[in-house]
Amino acid sequence: MATCPAGHSSDQDDFCAVCGLPIEAPQQSSPEAVEESPSPTAVTCPSCGASNVAEALFCEACGFDFTGTATPAEPARPQWPSLGEPAAAPETAAAIPTPPTEQPAATKPTVEWIAELWIDPDWYTAQGSTDPMPSVGLPDIVPLVKESNLIGRLSHSRGIFPDVECELDSGCSRRHAMLTHDGSRWWIEDLGSANGTFVGPAAGPLPAMPIPQGRVELTAGQRIYVGAWTRIVIRKATREEQDAFAVE
Structure with a gap:
């Protein structure tokens, strides 16, 4: 080596x-001095x-x-991300809040017509009912805001919810009669009730015969009789009644 x-x-x-x-x-070294x-x-x-x-x-x-x-070039040092503060996110345009749109308040339909429900002692006597008649007082006022309004008695089990309810009058059927109108005229139609639907004038004797099958137009001042003691009057609502039903 x-x-x-x-x-x-x-x-x-x-x-x-x-x-x-x-x-x-x-x-080769010579003997001479090297x-x-x-x-x-x-x-x-x-x-x-x-x-x-x-x-x-x-x-x-x-x-x-x-x-x-x-x-030789010095090897490049690896570039590590800075451990300082995180990079700021790119600025975006601030969203301009949109003011909430005010929803118009729901308005109730104006009550133009009402039904008065009276307890009529004369009709009760004529029917000869064995049920005790309630005390006579002021009529119940029912607003009529639909084109068709059911007269009858409430039944949750059968899903019957009358617009004109004769709750205490057991002589009135669950679905007794239907009131309909076109804005100016009114009709009454019996729906196959047990005791019939009667129409009579404001003055004079009580009606003796029920109305025939089908719609019957009501004239001004006529009364509707159903059940054992119920008398119904259809009339225009007063301004006070319109205001009262509008705020309910």
């Missing part, structure tokens, strides 16, 4: 495998400042190329 001028052991005979110095062939060659001068690496032997091709510390090749 050869030895380079720097003292490295090399398995190559031409250049040192460690520092790259050329390895000279050993000269001149001592001056020791090589150390070379300082311009890149890292390490001391290298003279004639070294590369710096042993950092690998700097002494032959004139450019200094």
